[in-house]
Amino acid sequence: MSDERIVLTLDAGGTNFVFSAVDSTGEVVEPVRLPAETKDLTKSLATIVDGFTQVSQRSPRKPVAISFAFPGPADYPRGIIDNVGNLPAFAGGVALGPYLEEQFQLPTFINNDGDLFAYGEAIAGLLPAVNKMLADADSPKRYRTLFAVTLGTGLGGGLVHNGELFIGDNSNAGEVWLLRNRLHPECFAEEGACIRAIRGSYARITGTSLDDAPTPQEIGSIAEGEMPGDSSAAIASFTELGQVVGDALANAMTLLDGLVVVGGGIANSHRLFMQPLIDEMQGRIKTYDGREMDRIVQKVFNLESADQTDAFVAGANKTIRVPGSNRTLSYDPMKRIGIGVSRLGTSAAVSVGAHAFALNAIDSQ
Numbered sequence: 001m002s003d004e005r006i007v008l009t010l011d012a013g014g015t016n017f018v019f020s021a022v023d024s025t026g027e028v029v030e031p032v033r034l035p036a037e038t039k040d041l042t043k044s045l046a047t048i049v050d051g052f053t054q055v056s057q058r059s060p061r062k063p064v065a066i067s068f069a070f071p072g073p074a075d076y077p078r079g080i081i082d083n084v085g086n087l088p089a090f091a092g093g094v095a096l097g098p099y100l101e102e103q104f105q106l107p108t109f110i111n112n113d114g115d116l117f118a119y120g121e122a123i124a125g126l127l128p129a130v131n132k133m134l135a136d137a138d139s140p141k142r143y144r145t146l147f148a149v150t151l152g153t154g155l156g157g158g159l160v161h162n163g164e165l166f167i168g169d170n171s172n173a174g175e176v177w178l179l180r181n182r183l184h185p186e187c188f189a190e191e192g193a194c195i196r197a198i199r200g201s202y203a204r205i206t207g208t209s210l211d212d213a214p215t216p217q218e219i220g221s222i223a224e225g226e227m228p229g230d231s232s233a234a235i236a237s238f239t240e241l242g243q244v245v246g247d248a249l250a251n252a253m254t255l256l257d258g259l260v261v262v263g264g265g266i267a268n269s270h271r272l273f274m275q276p277l278i279d280e281m282q283g284r285i286k287t288y289d290g291r292e293m294d295r296i297v298q299k300v301f302n303l304e305s306a307d308q309t310d311a312f313v314a315g316a317n318k319t320i321r322v323p324g325s326n327r328t329l330s331y332d333p334m335k336r337i338g339i340g341v342s343r344l345g346t347s348a349a350v351s352v353g354a355h356a357f358a359l360n361a362i363d364s365q
Contacts, residue, residue, distance in 0.1 A: 118158030145258025246280025303340030
């Protein structure tokens with residue numbers, strides 16, 4: 001269902017701030033790109049006001065809200081940013097949401113990018129696509145939970161259940177990046193599941209300098225035989241990433257139990273890491289006395305593989321009879337997880353999530 005209400009958005013990176021205006025059909029203005037002011041708060045706030053002012057003036061209709069993702073740590077429900085990462089200007093606590101509400105007289109909503117990515121994919125991406133496949137196959141199975149991971153500069157996460165974002169009591173849920181690293185247990189998962197991880201693995205395996213390592217896109221091309229280089233090292237680099245992400249997801253799915261969507265730039269190379277990721281999740285784990293058992297209860301399927309998608313959709317449907325009755329029920333006892341890449345594209349999913357979050361908040365008031 002279309003909604004013509006316009007929401008102003010911001011993609012806040014460490015290099016550029018990109019402002020836009022969206023309705024339910026997507027962007028309605030040409031985005032405004034301004035250099036990010038990361039160290040000086042006064043300049044950074046001025047840049048943000050300037051960007052939102054420009055897209056607001058270009059908007060074909062009066063905006064009803066501002067909604068965007070901003071790097072944490074943060075108290076997202078209150079719009080307070082306390083960034084100690086790539087935006088040090090906001091360290092110490094900056095009430096960015098209330099500030100923008102005063103400047104523009106518009107309700108302002110700030111979230112984590114992983115959360116908004118998950119929300120967008122839950123509304124119009126992987127989650128409804130999977131449920132449609134199940135419905136078309138007359139399966140009784142439906143999914144209500146979607147966990148998202150983004151693989152790029154870092155490892156992000158987000159969780160949606162029953163159409164609602166779950167951010168936790170401290171705006172800190174879904175922080176999958178801090179799980180233990182499968183290959184280096186003394187480290188956290190993000191160290192093995194991001195751009196620098198792939199470049200670092202390739203450099204280590206080939207005995208070259210990290211500074212000289214190709215980009216993940218180039219390493220992917222080397223692995224596919226499309227560029228010269230060490231193809232076995234390239235494949236191994238993505239395999240290592242798949243193992244780390246797979247272990248992190250196995251831990252997460254024991255608690256969350258739903259579909260998984262993968263976004264971020266590295267998701268474009270899913271052919272190279274998805275099967276190692278699934279193999280890790282479907283691996284074995286031991287008891288103290290050495291007995292082995294399945295790593296997780298659920299079976300895991302790659303939704304980017306036609307064969308695995310067919311098996312996922314088919315499940316194990318059967319008909320059972322209610323005891324003492326002629327009544328029958330359709331029953332699918334196969335506990336399963338489907339993992340696929342973003343159906344919308346990461347940026348588009350974040351935009352969809354930001355727009356929908358703002359309108360839902362307005363409509364529920």
